[in-house]
Structure formats: structure tokens, C-alpha cells
Amino acid sequence: MADVATFILEVAKILYGPLQRSVDYLVHYKKSVEKLQLKVKNLRLRRDVVQRLVNAAERNGEEINGVVQLWLQQVDDIKAITEGLEEGMKENKRCFKGWCPNFSSRYSLGREATKKMVDVDGLLASGDFAHVSTPRPCPSFNPTGEFEAFESTESAKKLVIKAIKEERLNIIGVYGMGGVGKTTLVEQVGKQAKDEKLCDEVVKVTVSQNQDLKRIQGELAEKLGLKFEENNEEVRADLLLKRLKQEKKVLIILDDLWDRLDLTKVGIPSGSTQKGCQIIMTTRRLDVCFMMNCQKNIEVQVLSEQDSWNLFKEKAEVVETDELQSLAREVAEECKGLPLAIVTVARALKGKDLSIWANALRELKQSSARNIEGVDKELYSRLELSYNYIGSEEAKLCFLFCCVFPEDHDIEVVVLMRYMTGERVFKDVNNFEEAWDRIHTLVEKLKDSCLLLDSDYVGCVKMHDVVRDVAILIASRKEHGFLVKVGLELTEWPENLDECKRLSLMGTSIGMLPEPPNCPRLSTLLLQQMNGWEEIPNNFIEGMKVLVVLDLSNTLISSLPPSPPYLKNLKTLCLDGCRRLDGISLLGGLEKLEVLSVRGTNIKELPIEIGQLSNLKVLDLTGSGDLTMVAPNVISRLTKLEELHMGDSFNKWEVRGSSGDGSKASFDEVASLARLTVLYIRIKDVNCLSLEVPGSWEKLKKFRICVWDEGYSTSDYDKCTSINIISYPLSKWVKLLLERSEEIELKSVSKSNIVHLLDDEGVSFNGWTSLAWRS
Known part of the structure; x- marks a missing residue:
């Protein structure tokens, strides 16, 4: 119990x-x-x-x-x-x-x-x-220039590295004449400092003559992985300061200073707050080093005679047995040890016969001094010689057009081409495809001559600031007729424009446009980023009767004046980034217009009046995400259209007038454009894949076709097709583009559909470079 x-x-x-x-x-x-x-x-x-x-x-x-x-x-x-x-x-x-x-x-x-x-x-x-x-990791720091380890440059590099190792030195100055290689040198220093763990991060920003604090802050923020939503400079400076203090040790390279820069206003630690942050600054003027209180100043000197000859011989491909060797040595000596002059002159003369070398030597010896601030008087004549030996007048004008942009600007080749086609620079091209080939040929020629540089951005080039200074001086001659007042504190419209052919006032602070200025010979007018005014006087362009290129991009205009008879010759009109622009119906009267670019605007409708642009060859609506209405029978009337860029804008194409009331544009309007060579388009209705269209797209050289509701392909390939849910049977145009695509993106497509695509539909994939498949 x-x-x-x-x-x-x-x-x-x-x-x-x-x-x-x-x-x-x-x-x-x-x-x-x-x-x-x-x-x-x-x-x-x-x-x-x-x-x-x-x-x-x-x-x-x-x-x-x-x-x-x-x-x-x-x-x-x-x-x-x-x-x-x-x-x-x-x-x-x-x-x-x-x-x-x-x-x-x-x-x-x-x-x-x-x-x-x-x-x-x-x-x-x-x-x-x-x-x-x-904090997001900083983008990797990659030098863009070619560093030559000559005695002078290597000596300066070692001195800068030694200064970095001395923690007490917070600001290090690197100075020397324009074209001596300061930027390339400090970039190499930054790379070595990162590799040897002398610092955790390296950040470089170009300051230039026009000290635009917001631009400098923006570039620093981007390279630090910081996003600004504030426009106030003081708030941005505070955010930058906090971000920089999160790094144990950061090396900041401030390139191309012309005057004192207030580090506190930018958001860069200075004085007692500078612990863990070292600064290297480059300048052409030693007094700027003193203004910035640099604790160590290091000069980058010109090359020795032997180093100059070695560099010149390499770039000009002169061999010791050449009969022109003695002549080449004299030409190299005339470059006075300046790397930029040596490289540009050497490449200009490479492959030329003896008489051209002799003539070049005479020009170099007889050249008169030029007065460009910060540009050595000897350097000007060397760079002008390279310009003279470019060859074709097209290449020379292409070079001069590159100087109309601000210092250190990433120049879009497509924008350059649209300016030059508007001015009819290319005399023997028949269409924009040929113009593309020509501009790329010219740009590569200028890069080979060291007159243009590669950019970090695809489709862009840059111009060395010294080269740009010389280009502006050449461009200002009467026969070229350029007037470039970019990024300056210009508040009044310039006077005496009777002989001006090309006027660039980008980023100036002119508060009001005159009514009207007298510019009888003006063919190109560039007014981008001028935010001092919000409307264009109705008679502003009355005195510009031969105007063919007009760029009003990134201005505050909300509307355009009625198209007057004075714009009857306009060929290229750019309104990119005009966020306040409420419509473009008034452009219907520009009957000779060939290029209309309204990238990144907030326009909501492509009106019926645009169909009157019977000579339009390029219509660029890239990034116009608010575009929800395309009037019917507009696109189909643009029978000369060669390029249509609508990839990340309108996508509500009717299959073929299926709305019934005829109020919406249909997909077969696009398909009817027989001259298209470039097409970027997004299609919402998958039934378009089965539609047999009247046109033939065999001429397409570049295309990005996206058939799905959301997003848009950002492929780097020239020929890309993206499809979400395949509808069978496929039409001939779809099979054609699939077979010609370099990249295919298939979203929500089953394996059986891919097999059907290749086997039953008979699509060949021999040309495919990339296949991105997401089930």
C-alpha cells in the first residue's frame, strides 16, 4: 500500500x-x-x-x-x-x-x-x-592615368608616401605646372597607400577653378556611399563630417585647387577635428599650398632630358636606327620635359614622314608665348601643334566642341554627336547610324592623340583641364566663333555677339534673358543648368535666325514660347532634365527638327502636334517615367525616325487599336517605322509577341525590348530582349530579335517554355552571349 x-x-x-x-x-x-x-x-x-x-x-x-x-x-x-x-x-x-x-x-x-x-x-x-x-564600403579606388616611373615622378611619389606615413602631417601639398602629371601621381599614391594599408579608404574629388561646393560635396558623398536628400550646404557638410569620422583613417585627394577651399564648409575635418583624416591637394600654384596651410609641400618637376627622350621615343615609336632620330630628339627637347606635351606631340607625329617632322620642329621653335593662367607658355604651343596635326577638320571641330562643357565634365558622346549633326559638321553621312560611326572614330582619334581621356562612365569622355584651356583659346578665334563662359560667376548676358557662332553659358547665374540679343551668326546656343530664370521671353530668339542647335537642359522652364519663324532652321533641341516642363505641344511648328531629346522630364503626354515633325530622326524620351499618354497616329507619322528611346517611359501600347475608341497609340505604329536602327521600348501587353507587324526590324543595330510590367533592363549589351511570360505562337519579329540578341532575359518562364522556344519555335541561340533566366 x-x-x-x-x-x-x-x-x-x-x-x-x-x-x-x-x-x-x-x-x-x-x-x-x-x-x-x-x-x-x-x-x-x-x-x-x-x-x-x-x-x-x-x-x-x-x-x-x-x-x-x-x-x-x-x-x-x-x-x-x-x-x-x-x-x-x-x-x-x-x-x-x-x-x-x-x-x-x-x-x-x-x-x-x-x-x-x-x-x-x-x-x-x-x-x-x-x-x-x-557605412557602405567606399567604391574601389582605381587610378585612371598611366603612371611613368621616371626619376622626377618616382622621387616625388616617394616623398608623398613618406609624408603620409607621418601622422602629424594632416595636409600635404603637391604642386607643379599644368601637364606635369600631378593628378596621375597622387592617384598612384592613393593606390599604394590603400595597398600598403596606410589608410582604410581613399577618396578623390576634383575642385577646379569654379569651387562649386554642392558639386564637391555630392562627389565626395557618392564616393563614400552617402546619399543626400538635403540641398542645404551646411546640412550636407554636417552629414559628410559624420560619415568621414566613421572611418578609422581616410585619405582625401583634392585635385586641381586654384584658390583656398574652406574645408569646414565642404564637410571635411580640419584642425583639431582632423584626426584620422589626411588630405593631399594638388595645385599649379605654390601660394595655394600656403593658403591651405599645407604642412609639407612637394613639387612635381619636369622630366630630365633622358627621361623626356625615353618617353617621347616610346610614344612616337622612334627606333634608334631611324634616320629621323636626330630630328626627333630636337622635337623632344622642345617639349621642355612636360609629360603632357611630350605625349601629345609624339602621338601627333607618329608615323609621319621626315618633312612633317621638320615642319613641326620649325613651328615649335617659332611659336610665340601665350597667356593662359596656369598653363606654361611652352605647353600651349605643344598642345596647339597636336591640334594642328589631328588631321581632318571634323576631328578639329569635334575637339573644340568638347571645350564647351565645364571642367572635369563627363562628356556624353551622344550629346556631342547631336550637336555636330545639328551643325552639319559631317558632310558625307546619310543617317544617324553613319554619324555614330563617325563620331566614335573621331573620339578614338582624339583619345589616341591624348587630347581626350577615358571617363569612368560608359559612353563618356573627359578633357584634361590644361587641354581644355588651350582648346577654349583656339575655339575663341574668329574663324571658329566659340564663346565659352562656363561655370563662371557670370550674372549678365555677354555683349558683342555679332561674330559669335557657338555660345556656351552652362551653369552661369544670369538672372534674366535679354529681349532679344543680337546674334545674327549664332548656330549653337547652350544654356544648360542656368537656374536664374524660369521663362523664355517670346522674342528671345528673334535675333538668332540661323540657330540650329539649342540646349535648355536642366533649367527651370515650365513652358516654351510658341515656335516662331526664327526657329525654322532648328535641327537639334535638348530639354533633358527640365522637371517643370508641363508639355511640348508648342514644338509642332519646328518642321526641320531632326533631334528632340526630353530625357528625364515629367511630361505626361506625347501630343498629336509632335506628329507634325516630319523630319524628326531621333526622339529620346529616356527616363520620362510620368509619360502615360501617347496620342494615336503620332509615332506612325514620324516616318523618318531612326532612333526611338522609350525604354523606361511609356509602356501601355495597345496591341493594334484594341481600345476601340482610338484614344491610345498602338504597337504596330512603332512597328511601321521602316528606318529604325535604334529602338529601346517597354511593352506591357504580352500579346504583342504574337502580333504580325507590317514593318521589318532587320535594320536594327541597337535594341532593348522589354516585355513585362515593372522595371526595365539595364543591360550593357547593344542587343537585348527581355520577356516575362511567353505567349505562343511567336511572331516573326520576336524570333528575329531573339536570334539577333546578345543577351536574353527571361522572367517567370518555365523550363518547358524555354525548350519550346528553342525546339518547337525553332529559335537559334548561336549569337547569344548571355542568358538570364529567373523562374
């Missing part, structure tokens, strides 16, 4: 705990739910705090820690569950027609509330984050 009693007692002990908890679930269910509600309220408050920190970090371009993202998701999940428990309390379920409480429901509520309190306590305990984010 004692054993039985002991057994019963032990069983009772085992069962007591669960039974007690079950009774508590049932009896105290309401109290448990209320207690849970209080804890969840505290959790919500904690979540709000964390979310505000996350939002601030995201605005600063920082990377949110994974544990924080997981915590927020878990909080959201438990909130949904507890809201369900609260609803259960409100229902107050009863059974037996309301005569008896629903014990099962109460038990479940009590048990679930008790369990969730444990989860909530855990989330409250783990939600006290010291940091919710980490």
Missing part, C-alpha cells in the same frame, strides 16, 4: 505543473492577454525608435545590419499575431446559445498569450541596438 501511495504521489507531482498552467490559462486568460497588450505596446515604442534610426541610416546611404532587419520583421510578425488575440478577446465567444462560456476558446487565448509574452520579452531584450547600420 505504501508503494501505491508513493506512486500516486509522484504521478500527482508530475501532473500538478501542467494542470496548474492549464487552469491558469483558463482562469486568467483575460489578465494574460491584457499583460501581453502592455508588453506589445512597449515593443511598438521600441520598434518606432529603431525604425527612426534605420530611416536616418538609409538616408545617409548606410547599410542596415542584418540582425536589425530580422528583428523588425519578427516584431511585425508578432504584432500580427497579438492583434489576432485582441480580436479574440473582443468576440467573447460563448457556447450553448450563449448560456455557457466557451472554455476552449478562453483556454487557447490564455495559452497563446502566455507563450507570446516570452517572445515579446525576448524581442524587448534584444532590441537595444548600439548600431543599426554600418
Whole structure:
């Protein structure tokens, strides 16, 4: 009996705990739910705090820690569950027609509330984050120039590296004449400092003559992975300062200073706050080093006679046995040890016969001094010689057109081409495809001559600031007729424009446009980024009767004046980035217009009047995401169109007038354009894949066709087709483009559909370079 009693007692002990908890679930269910509600309220408050920190970090371009993202998701999940428990309390379920409480429901509520309190306590305990984010890693620092390890440059490089190792030196000045190779040298120093772990990050920004604080701040922020939403310079400076202090040791390269730069206004640590931040600055003037309180000043000197000859011989491909060797040595000596002059002259004369070398030497010896601030008087004549030996007049004019942009500007080759085609620079091209080939040939020729440089951005080139100074001086001659007043504090419209042919006032602060200026010979007018005025006087262009190129990009204009007879010769019109522009119907009268570029605008409609542009060859609506209406029978009337860029704008094409009321543009309008060679388009209706279209797209040289609702392909390939859900049977145009594509993107397409595509539809994939498939 004692054993039985002991057994019963032990069983009772085992069962007591669960039974007690079950009774508590049932009896105290309401109290448990209320207690849970209080804890969840505290959790919500904690979540709000964390979310505000996350939002601030995201605005600063920082990377949110994974544990924080997981915590927020878990909080959201438990909130949904507890809201369900609260609803259960409100229902107050009863059974037996309301005569008896629903014990099962109460038990479940009590048990679930008790369990969730444990989860909530855990989330409250783990939600006290010291940091919710980490700064995004800086983009890798890659020098763009070719560093030649000659005696002078190597000596200067070693001195700069030695100065970096001295932690007490916060600001290091590197100075020397224009074209001596300062930028290339400090870029190599930055790379070596990063490789040898002398610093954690290297950031380089070009300051230039026009100290645009917002641009400098923007470039620094981009390279630090920081995103600005603020436009106020002081706020941006504060954000930059905080971001830079997050790095243990950062090396900042400030390239091409012409005057003192206030580091505090930019957001760069200085003085007592500069710990962990070293600065290297380059300038052509030693006095700027003193203005910036540089603690160490290092001069980059010209090359020695032997180093000059070695560099010249390499670039001109002169061999020791050449009969022109003695002549070549004299030419090399005339370059006075300046690397930029040596390289440009050598490449200009490479492969030329003896008489041309002799003539070049005479020109170099007889050249007169020029007065360009910061440009050595000897350097001017060397660069002008390279210009003279470019060859064709087209190449020379292409070179001069590159100087109309600001210093250190990434020049879009497509924009350059549109200016030059508008001016009819290319005399023997028949279409824009041939113009593309010509401009790329000219750009490569100028790059080979070291008169243009590669850019970090695809489709762009840059111009060395010294080369640009010389180009502006050449371009200002009467026969070329350029007037370039870019990035200067210009507040009044320039006078004496009677002989001016090309006028560039980009980024100036002119507050009002004159009515009208007298510019009888003006053929190109560039007014980009001039934000001092918001409207164009109706008679502004009355005195510009031969104008063929007009660029008003990134201005504050909201509308255009009615197309007057004075613009009857206009060939190229650029309105890119004009965010306030409300419509373009007034352009219908520009019957000779060939290029209309409205990239990145907020226009909502392509009106019927655009169909009057019977000579239009390029229509560029890239990035106009608000475009939701294309009037019917507009696109089909542009029968001379060669390029249509609508990839990330309008996509609501009707298959073929299927709307019934004729209020929307149809896809077969695009297909009817027989001259198209470039087509970037997004299509929403997959049924277009089965539509047999009247036109033939065999002429397409570049295309990016996206058939899906959201997003747009950002492929680097010239020929890309992206499809979401294939509709069979495919039409001939789809098969043609699929077979000609270099990249295929298939989204939500099954494996069986891919097999069907290749086998049953007979699509050949021999030319495919890339296949991106996402099921």
C-alpha cells in the first residue's frame, strides 16, 4: 500500500505543473492577454525608435545590419499575431446559445498569450541596438592615368608616401605646372597607400577653378556611399563630417585647387577635428599650398632630358636606327620635359614622314608665348601643334566642341554627336547610324592623340583641364566663333555677339534673358543648368535666325514660347532634365527638327502636334517615367525616325487599336517605322509577341525590348530582349530579335517554355552571349 501511495504521489507531482498552467490559462486568460497588450505596446515604442534610426541610416546611404532587419520583421510578425488575440478577446465567444462560456476558446487565448509574452520579452531584450547600420564600403579606388616611373615622378611619389606615413602631417601639398602629371601621381599614391594599408579608404574629388561646393560635396558623398536628400550646404557638410569620422583613417585627394577651399564648409575635418583624416591637394600654384596651410609641400618637376627622350621615343615609336632620330630628339627637347606635351606631340607625329617632322620642329621653335593662367607658355604651343596635326577638320571641330562643357565634365558622346549633326559638321553621312560611326572614330582619334581621356562612365569622355584651356583659346578665334563662359560667376548676358557662332553659358547665374540679343551668326546656343530664370521671353530668339542647335537642359522652364519663324532652321533641341516642363505641344511648328531629346522630364503626354515633325530622326524620351499618354497616329507619322528611346517611359501600347475608341497609340505604329536602327521600348501587353507587324526590324543595330510590367533592363549589351511570360505562337519579329540578341532575359518562364522556344519555335541561340533566366 505504501508503494501505491508513493506512486500516486509522484504521478500527482508530475501532473500538478501542467494542470496548474492549464487552469491558469483558463482562469486568467483575460489578465494574460491584457499583460501581453502592455508588453506589445512597449515593443511598438521600441520598434518606432529603431525604425527612426534605420530611416536616418538609409538616408545617409548606410547599410542596415542584418540582425536589425530580422528583428523588425519578427516584431511585425508578432504584432500580427497579438492583434489576432485582441480580436479574440473582443468576440467573447460563448457556447450553448450563449448560456455557457466557451472554455476552449478562453483556454487557447490564455495559452497563446502566455507563450507570446516570452517572445515579446525576448524581442524587448534584444532590441537595444548600439548600431543599426554600418557605412557602405567606399567604391574601389582605381587610378585612371598611366603612371611613368621616371626619376622626377618616382622621387616625388616617394616623398608623398613618406609624408603620409607621418601622422602629424594632416595636409600635404603637391604642386607643379599644368601637364606635369600631378593628378596621375597622387592617384598612384592613393593606390599604394590603400595597398600598403596606410589608410582604410581613399577618396578623390576634383575642385577646379569654379569651387562649386554642392558639386564637391555630392562627389565626395557618392564616393563614400552617402546619399543626400538635403540641398542645404551646411546640412550636407554636417552629414559628410559624420560619415568621414566613421572611418578609422581616410585619405582625401583634392585635385586641381586654384584658390583656398574652406574645408569646414565642404564637410571635411580640419584642425583639431582632423584626426584620422589626411588630405593631399594638388595645385599649379605654390601660394595655394600656403593658403591651405599645407604642412609639407612637394613639387612635381619636369622630366630630365633622358627621361623626356625615353618617353617621347616610346610614344612616337622612334627606333634608334631611324634616320629621323636626330630630328626627333630636337622635337623632344622642345617639349621642355612636360609629360603632357611630350605625349601629345609624339602621338601627333607618329608615323609621319621626315618633312612633317621638320615642319613641326620649325613651328615649335617659332611659336610665340601665350597667356593662359596656369598653363606654361611652352605647353600651349605643344598642345596647339597636336591640334594642328589631328588631321581632318571634323576631328578639329569635334575637339573644340568638347571645350564647351565645364571642367572635369563627363562628356556624353551622344550629346556631342547631336550637336555636330545639328551643325552639319559631317558632310558625307546619310543617317544617324553613319554619324555614330563617325563620331566614335573621331573620339578614338582624339583619345589616341591624348587630347581626350577615358571617363569612368560608359559612353563618356573627359578633357584634361590644361587641354581644355588651350582648346577654349583656339575655339575663341574668329574663324571658329566659340564663346565659352562656363561655370563662371557670370550674372549678365555677354555683349558683342555679332561674330559669335557657338555660345556656351552652362551653369552661369544670369538672372534674366535679354529681349532679344543680337546674334545674327549664332548656330549653337547652350544654356544648360542656368537656374536664374524660369521663362523664355517670346522674342528671345528673334535675333538668332540661323540657330540650329539649342540646349535648355536642366533649367527651370515650365513652358516654351510658341515656335516662331526664327526657329525654322532648328535641327537639334535638348530639354533633358527640365522637371517643370508641363508639355511640348508648342514644338509642332519646328518642321526641320531632326533631334528632340526630353530625357528625364515629367511630361505626361506625347501630343498629336509632335506628329507634325516630319523630319524628326531621333526622339529620346529616356527616363520620362510620368509619360502615360501617347496620342494615336503620332509615332506612325514620324516616318523618318531612326532612333526611338522609350525604354523606361511609356509602356501601355495597345496591341493594334484594341481600345476601340482610338484614344491610345498602338504597337504596330512603332512597328511601321521602316528606318529604325535604334529602338529601346517597354511593352506591357504580352500579346504583342504574337502580333504580325507590317514593318521589318532587320535594320536594327541597337535594341532593348522589354516585355513585362515593372522595371526595365539595364543591360550593357547593344542587343537585348527581355520577356516575362511567353505567349505562343511567336511572331516573326520576336524570333528575329531573339536570334539577333546578345543577351536574353527571361522572367517567370518555365523550363518547358524555354525548350519550346528553342525546339518547337525553332529559335537559334548561336549569337547569344548571355542568358538570364529567373523562374
